Amino acid sequence: xxxxxxxxxxxxxxSGTSVKIECRSLDFQATTMFWYRQFPKKSLMxxxxxxxxxxxxxxxxxxxxxxxxxHASLTLSTLTVTSAHPEDSSFYICSASPSVLAKNIQYFxxxxxxxxx
Amino acid sequence: xxxxxxxxxxxCAEGRAANLPCNHSTISGxxxxxxxxxxxxxxxxxxxxxxxxxxxxxxxxxxxxxxRKSSTxxxxxxxxxxxxxxxxxxxxxxxxxGTSYGKLTFGQGTILTVHP
Numbered sequence: 001x002x003x004x005x006x007x008x009x010x011x012x013x014x015s016g017t018s019v020k021i022e023c024r025s026l027d028f029q030a031t032t033m034f035w036y037r038q039f040p041k042k043s044l045m046x047x048x049x050x051x052x053x054x055x056x057x058x059x060x061x062x063x064x065x066x067x068x069x070x071h072a073s074l075t076l077s078t079l080t081v082t083s084a085h086p087e088d089s090s091f092y093i094c095s096a097s098p099s100v101l102a103k104n105i106q107y108f109x110x111x112x113x114x115x116x117x
Numbered sequence: 118x119x120x121x122x123x124x125x126x127x128x129c130a131e132g133r134a135a136n137l138p139c140n141h142s143t144i145s146g147x148x149x150x151x152x153x154x155x156x157x158x159x160x161x162x163x164x165x166x167x168x169x170x171x172x173x174x175x176x177x178x179x180x181x182x183x184x185r186k187s188s189t190x191x192x193x194x195x196x197x198x199x200x201x202x203x204x205x206x207x208x209x210x211x212x213x214x215g216t217s218y219g220k221l222t223f224g225q226g227t228i229l230t231v232h233p
Binding site for chain 1: 136149151156158159160161162163172185208209218219220221222223225226
C-alpha cells in the first residue's frame with residue numbers, strides 16, 4: 001500500500017529556533033500534500049496544502065511566514081516552523097494520495113511531535 | 118461538505134463486532150462517506166469509503182442506509198489494537214483536479230475502546 005514517511009517523529013527545541021519536518025511519499029508521486037496540526041485531545045486541523053512547484057495554500061488563521069512549506073519534488077514536502085515558541089508545541093501530521101482520481105483517500109505520516117521549551 | 122455527527126465514545130468487548138454509527142442527514146448526492154481512524158499518537162489511517170452501496174474490505178464493512186442519511190462502520194471481530202478514534206467524513210465525489218480534493222475536515226470522532 002501507499003506509504004508516507006515523516007521525519008523526525010519527535011523533536012524538542014529551544015524557543016526561538018526553527019524546526020524542519022519532512023514528509024515523503026515513498027512509493028508514489030504526490031503533486032499535493034497536506035499538513036495538519038493536532039493539539040492534545042483535539043481533532044486534526046488542516047494548516048496548509050502543499051503544491052509541488054508552486055506556493056502552498058494556507059488555511060485561514062495560519063501564518064505563512066511562521067510555517068514555511070516547500071514542495072520541491074514530487075515525493076517531498078517540508079514544513080519549517082520558524083522562530084518556534086511554546087505555543088507551537090503540537091503534533092504535526094502530513095498526508096498525500098497516490099491517486100489522481102481518488103484524492104480523498106489520503107495516506108498519513110506517523111506524525112511529528114514538536115515540543116518547544 | 119455535509120456535517121457528520123458521531124457519538125463521542127463507545128466500548129466493545131474483544132472479539133465482538135464493533136458498530137460505529139455516523140449521522141450525515143444533509144449529505145448530497147455526489148458526496149461519499151469516508152472512515153478513518155487514529156490510534157493514539159499516530160497519523161490517521163484510511164479504513165473504507167462508500168457512496169450508497171454497502172462496502173467491505175479486509176478491515177471493515179460500511180453499511181449505508183437507503184436514504185444515505187446515516188451509516189455504520191462495522192469491525193467484525195474487534196481486537197485491542199482497534200482501540201482508536203474513528204472519524205466519519207463526508208466529502209465530494211472522487212474526481213481528479215481541483216485544489217480542494219484531498220482536504221479532509223476532521224470532526225471529534227468516536228473514541229472506541231476495546232476491552233478484554
